[in-house]
Amino acid sequence: MSTELKTIENTGVKGVDLTITRFWGGNKRGGMVQLTQGLGGLFIGRVDDPGFIQLTVKDAYHVIVELTNWVKSVASDRAKALQVEINGKKELKKTILQEAVDCEKFIDNLEVIEIPLRLLK
Numbered sequence: 001m002s003t004e005l006k007t008i009e010n011t012g013v014k015g016v017d018l019t020i021t022r023f024w025g026g027n028k029r030g031g032m033v034q035l036t037q038g039l040g041g042l043f044i045g046r047v048d049d050p051g052f053i054q055l056t057v058k059d060a061y062h063v064i065v066e067l068t069n070w071v072k073s074v075a076s077d078r079a080k081a082l083q084v085e086i087n088g089k090k091e092l093k094k095t096i097l098q099e100a101v102d103c104e105k106f107i108d109n110l111e112v113i114e115i116p117l118r119l120l121k
Contacts, residue, residue, distance in 0.1 A: 005033070012037055029056050072107050079103035 002023035011018040016038040025032035036052040055063065082100040 002034075014038070025054070025056065032056055033060055068110055072110055075103045075107045075110075079107070 002021050005020045005022055008018045008020075010016075019036045021034045021036065023032055023034060024030070032054055034052050034054045038051070079100045082103065086100065
């Protein structure tokens, strides 16, 4: 039995939906998630139907760590770019400064719980 957890609209280059579904992967793998973008390969060869991936809890944890690091990096780069823009355009200081502060707060609050991998089946 599977359960659809969330559909994120307008994702990726083609702007198709990304669906997150949980399911039982059997006694060996346990609970798993499937990420499906587009129609999941129903029509092989269509550019807007990239397909799906299935992840164990351990796999998902590793993906979360890597994506969190990437998001932090992008937000940090954006904050630095905004600081440069602030220095060049004093009239935009208040607006840009607020966005930079928001980026820094986002970075500070974005954490992944460090769990021993042995606890992830």
